[in-house]
Structure formats: structure tokens, C-alpha cells
Amino acid sequence: xxxxxxxxxxxxxxxxxxxxxLGHEFVGLVEKINGPDQHLVGQRVVGEINCxxxxxxxxxxxxxxxxxxxxxxxxxxxxxxxxxxxxxxxSNLWPVPPQLPDEVAVFxxxxxxxxxILAQIHLSPTGRVLVLGDGKLGLLCAFVxxxxxxxxxxxxxHAEKLLLASEQGLITIHRxxxxxxxxxxxxxEATGSAAGVETAVQCLRPRGIIVLKSxxxxxxxMNLTPLVIDEITLLGxxxxxxxxxxxxxxxxSLPLRRMITGIYRPEQxxxxxxxxxxxxxxxxxxxxx
Amino acid sequence: xxxxxxxxxxxxxxxxxxxxxLGHEFVGLVEKINGPDQHLVGQRVVGEINCxxxxxxxxxxxxxxxxxxxxxxxxxxxxxxxxxxxxxxxSNLWPVPPQLPDEVAVFxxxxxxxxxILAQIHLSPTGRVLVLGDGKLGLLCAFVxxxxxxxxxxxxxHAEKLLLASEQGLITIHRxxxxxxxxxxxxxEATGSAAGVETAVQCLRPRGIIVLKSxxxxxxxMNLTPLVIDEITLLGxxxxxxxxxxxxxxxxSLPLRRMITGIYRPEQxxxxxxxxxxxxxxxxxxxxx
Numbered sequence: 001x002x003x004x005x006x007x008x009x010x011x012x013x014x015x016x017x018x019x020x021x022l023g024h025e026f027v028g029l030v031e032k033i034n035g036p037d038q039h040l041v042g043q044r045v046v047g048e049i050n051c052x053x054x055x056x057x058x059x060x061x062x063x064x065x066x067x068x069x070x071x072x073x074x075x076x077x078x079x080x081x082x083x084x085x086x087x088x089x090x091s092n093l094w095p096v097p098p099q100l101p102d103e104v105a106v107f108x109x110x111x112x113x114x115x116x117i118l119a120q121i122h123l124s125p126t127g128r129v130l131v132l133g134d135g136k137l138g139l140l141c142a143f144v145x146x147x148x149x150x151x152x153x154x155x156x157x158h159a160e161k162l163l164l165a166s167e168q169g170l171i172t173i174h175r176x177x178x179x180x181x182x183x184x185x186x187x188x189e190a191t192g193s194a195a196g197v198e199t200a201v202q203c204l205r206p207r208g209i210i211v212l213k214s215x216x217x218x219x220x221x222m223n224l225t226p227l228v229i230d231e232i233t234l235l236g237x238x239x240x241x242x243x244x245x246x247x248x249x250x251x252x253s254l255p256l257r258r259m260i261t262g263i264y265r266p267e268q269x270x271x272x273x274x275x276x277x278x279x280x281x282x283x284x285x286x287x288x289x
Numbered sequence: 290x291x292x293x294x295x296x297x298x299x300x301x302x303x304x305x306x307x308x309x310x311l312g313h314e315f316v317g318l319v320e321k322i323n324g325p326d327q328h329l330v331g332q333r334v335v336g337e338i339n340c341x342x343x344x345x346x347x348x349x350x351x352x353x354x355x356x357x358x359x360x361x362x363x364x365x366x367x368x369x370x371x372x373x374x375x376x377x378x379x380s381n382l383w384p385v386p387p388q389l390p391d392e393v394a395v396f397x398x399x400x401x402x403x404x405x406i407l408a409q410i411h412l413s414p415t416g417r418v419l420v421l422g423d424g425k426l427g428l429l430c431a432f433v434x435x436x437x438x439x440x441x442x443x444x445x446x447h448a449e450k451l452l453l454a455s456e457q458g459l460i461t462i463h464r465x466x467x468x469x470x471x472x473x474x475x476x477x478e479a480t481g482s483a484a485g486v487e488t489a490v491q492c493l494r495p496r497g498i499i500v501l502k503s504x505x506x507x508x509x510x511m512n513l514t515p516l517v518i519d520e521i522t523l524l525g526x527x528x529x530x531x532x533x534x535x536x537x538x539x540x541x542s543l544p545l546r547r548m549i550t551g552i553y554r555p556e557q558x559x560x561x562x563x564x565x566x567x568x569x570x571x572x573x574x575x576x577x578x
Contacts, residue, residue, distance in 0.1 A: 120520065228501050236516035236519065238520055
């Protein structure tokens with residue numbers, strides 16, 4: 001199975017200038033191994049999407065996702081997962097625990113991206129966090145930070161998406177009711193809009209942290225002077241670690257299945273992409289089984 | 290004596306919407322004290338520019354420069370130092386060591402702003418730093434980071450300003466010769482231009498830090514997507530601690546006197562501001578003595 005990410009939608013609008021097979025969220029079976037590790041054949045796996053050289057400064061410093069020689073599955077110089085077969089180095093693969101169904105395991109890549117926030121910076125569990133955006137990535141970030149003990153509020157436009165957050169015990173605010181008051185320690189920008197960043201600045205306390213989680217074809221523009229006056233930290237955040245994501249999914253406490261809006265056959269590709277781009281849609285999956 | 294800061298020039302263009310007496314860099318004599326501390330009368334002092342309430346959450350958490358009730362000398366709700374007399378709370382004052390001449394002591398406020406970088410984040414002395422901009426604040430930031438052991442390069446347009454840096458042992462690059470190669474761990478943006486931020490992104494390694502040191506009347510605009518892809522940290526930085534600035538000035542190793550382009554009488558105010566705004570000018574001082 002494979003999932004459609006907002007990045008896929010952005011690529012169809014020109015982001016990264018990528019031409020090729022899309023798709024970087026998947027779960028699959030190992031069909032063939034070139035080299036040793038033949039025991040992996042037949043194993044159900046998920047895979048990290050950045051293929052690195054292993055010899056540059058970034059690889060040697062455990063910053064492989066920033067390897068300047070990297071290929072990225074379905075995003076840069078490498079065909080992706082919306083296909084019957086794909087290739088990845090063995091070192092990118094993670095076996096999937098048997099109890100995880102395919103339609104849950106396929107969430108590992110975006111859930112890892114949410115964990116990237118905790119990998120990048122120390123966030124005290126006493127902190128107040130505002131997640132701007134109730135889309136797929138916004139909800140996953142909110143769930144991860146909530147599990148880490150933080151006081152999490154999600155703001156978005158969609159009642160049914162916010163319901164998923166409030167049922168997890170998170171505070172939710174319908175976007176028009178959000179009153180910026182510079183009172184959050186951390187704001188996660190997951191709306192993918194320029195307005196989102198401006199709102200983040202207005203909601204953040206002085207010396208707070210804004211985490212940028214969205215990439216998009218059209219750049220965001222913003223006035224940077226408020227960052228200086230309030231000494232704000234703006235932190236870009238991308239791909240994350242699969243280990244914590246798999247461990248968390250295995251516990252079964254996140255409502256990942258309920259984040260699936262629809263499952264399509266590969267032949268329904270166009271229909272699936274149209275649905276993925278509609279307001280109110282959460283995760284769209286392809287089923288190749 | 291009092292110094293003209295770029296912020297003063299920006300205020301004359303509309304920044305902060307301030308109407309009143311400008312000036313926030315000064316050294317002076319205490320003429321009168323209301324309350325105890327009468328021993329300070331006659332003492333030569335410099336003064337921190339943010340007057341805080343002392344009772345809000347920010348003040349109680351030692352973040353007084355972000356007190357929401359603050360007045361800021363010559364910038365916000367409080368007349369400044371381009372005058373024969375000014376007032377400040379006693380708690381804002383720092384006695385000036387006798388060996389520091391007035392024309393050096395007057396640099397304490399911008400030098401403290403340079404130290405703010407080290408107060409905000411841990412920078413390893415093994416780091417490679419690029420300072421974009423050879424103006425007053427750029428040079429002071431470069432000097433401070435050099436003293437902290439970092440490998441500092443200054444890029445700017447003015448040969449005579451870069452000479453001050455190279456004579457301190459820093460690497461200098463004439464701006465047109467700067468080849469962005471994503472190879473600096475930290476970039477200090479002190480040009481005050483939108484182009485400066487774009488250049489910073491191109492010179493910074495993935496997961497590096499950009500420190501924004503300039504405030505301006507017209508906001509900077511930039512595309513934020515590269516921040517996400519390279520997981521860059523953008524950090525706004527403003528007023529800093531006077532203690533380390535005074536200790537460093539007392540050592541006499543910084544070429545602060547050579548950063549003075551001209552000293553004017555208060556009656557020459559207009560002339561002084563014109564000179565301060567000219568390309569190639571470093572510090573302009575007023576002499577009220």
C-alpha cells in the first residue's frame with residue numbers, strides 16, 4: 001500500500017521539478033535482494049526515503065537525510081512507491097511488526113516526520129504548543145507532542161478533523177475563534193500557507209519556537225522583523241526517524257485508521273489525486289495488493 | 290556622549306512609529322537619584338535601554354528585555370539619549386571602569402547586542418561562521434565570535450571596514466567574491482537587506498543556524514521553503530547583556546575607537562544624521578561634554 005502526501009500534490013504543481021513515479025509513503029514485501037541479507041526476502045517492510053552515499057561529511061556525521069548526493073524516493077532523482085515494484089538499499093528498510101496492518105504501517109513516514117521535531121530540539125513537557133493546521137501532518141505532530149507530555153492545542157478549519165484531536169484529549173480551536181495572544185511556547189506551522197506563518201508569530205511568546213513542517217511549490221513570504229524584536233526561533237523540519245514512529249504505532253493508541261479518507265486501486269490514480277486535493281480529505285491510500 | 294545606531298536611521302524612516310527624542314547608545318554622569326543609592330551621584334555610567342515592570346512573567350523569568358510593559362530608551366514610549374539629560378531606573382545602570390574613555394564606553398550597547406548571540410545559543414568554538422555585512426553591528430558580532438574561538442569570516446562591500454576585521458586576524462571576503470557553497474555552520478545576517486537573508490541560506494550548511502541581527506522599517510521578505518528542506522534554524526536576536534560587553538571593552542583588544550567615523554556637537558544634529566546614513570560610514574557620535 002502507498003499513501004498520498006501533500007508533498008505529492010505540491011510536486012504535481014512543480015515543487016522540486018521532479019519528473020518520474022511519485023510516492024514515498026509505502027509498506028511492501030521484499031521480493032528480491034541483491035547481495036547478502038537474503039533472509040529479508042518475503043519480509044514486510046517500510047523504508048526510509050533518502051538514499052545516501054555513506055561517505056560524505058553529512059553521512060559520517062549521522063546527518064544522512066542531508067547527504068548532498070542523496071536520491072529521495074518519489075521526490076528527487078528516484079522513482080517512487082506508486083508502482084507495483086520499487087527499489088531501495090537494504091539499509092533503508094525497517095521490518096514491520098506483525099500486529100501492524102498495512103493501512104496503519106503506511107503512516108510510518110509522516111509519523112516519523114512528526115517525530116523529527118523531537119529529534120531536532122529539546123521541548124520541555126511543561127510547554128504549551130499550538131499546532132496550526134488540522135491536516136494529516138498537523139494531526140500527527142499534535143499526537144506526537146501530546147504523547148511527549150506537552151500541553152497541545154490544535155487549530156484548524158475542519159470540525160471532523162479536529163474531532164480526531166479532541167477525542168485524543170487535545171484542546172481544539174476552530175480557526176476563526178483563534179485569538180492570537182503571544183501565549184504559546186511553541187507553534188507548529190502545518191497549514192502550508194503564508195498566512196499560517198504570520199499567525200504563528202502572533203500566537204508565539206517572545207523567545208518561542210516556530211517549527212515549519214510544510215513544503216510547497218510556491219514559496220511562503222513573510223516579514224522577518226518581528227522575529228528579531230521577539231527573538232523568535234524559526235526551525236525548518238523535514239524527514240524523521242522511523243524507529244520511534246514504528247514503536248509508537250505498535251502501541252496502537254493513535255487513531256491512524258480513522259485518518260484514512262479513502263482507499264483506491266492504482267487504476268483509479270487520477271480520481272485518487274483529485275480526492276486527495278479536496279478540502280476535508282485526510283489520507284488517501286493506494287492498494288496494490 | 291551618544292552614538293547613532295542604524296535603528297535610529299530606521300526610526301526616522303518610520304520603524305516602530307516612534308515620536309520623541311532618539312538615541313539609546315550613551316555614556317553619561319549621574320546627576321540626580323530619586324531614592325536611595327545616592328552614592329551613584331557623579332558616577333560615570335552606561336545604561337540598559339529596556340525599562341521593565343519587574344512583576345510580569347517575563348521579568349520573573351529573567352526575560353526582562355521582553356517585558357510586555359517595557360519602555361525602551363529612544364525607541365518606544367521613552368525619550369532617548371540625544372539630549373543633555375535622560376532618565377533611567379537605577380537598576381538599568383552600569384558603572385563604567387575608569388580606564389574606559391567615553392568614546393569607547395559608548396559602544397557598550399551595540400557590543401552587548403553582539404554578545405546576545407552567545408547568550409541565546411550554544412555555539413561550539415569549532416564552528417565556521419560567516420558574518421554578512423561589514424557595518425558596525427556586523428563587525429562587533431564578528432569580533433565577539435572571534436574572541437569566543439570560532440573561525441570567523443566577514444563579507445562586505447567596504448575595503449576600509451574589512452581592513453578592521455582582517456587586522457584582528459579574521460578572514461575577509463569582498464562581497465562580489467563570495468561564492469555561496471553551503472559550507473558555514475552559522476551565518477550572521479547583519480546587512481539589513483532581504484538579499485542578505487537569501488545569501489545566508491545559500492552559504493549555510495544543512496541544519497545550520499542563521500542569526501538575524503538587523504531591524505528595519507521595511508520588512509524583509511523571503512521564501513521559507515529552503516528552511517524546511519535544509520532544516521535551517523533562523524534566530525532573531527536583539528538587545529544583549531552589558532556585563533560581558535563591559536568586561537571585553539575593559540581588555541582594550543577591540544579596535545572600537547577606529548570604528549568612529551566622526552564626532553559631532555548636538556547643534557550639528559542634521560549633519561551628523563546625514564553622515565551616519567552615508568555608505569562607508571561607521572559610528573557617528575554626539576559629544577555633549
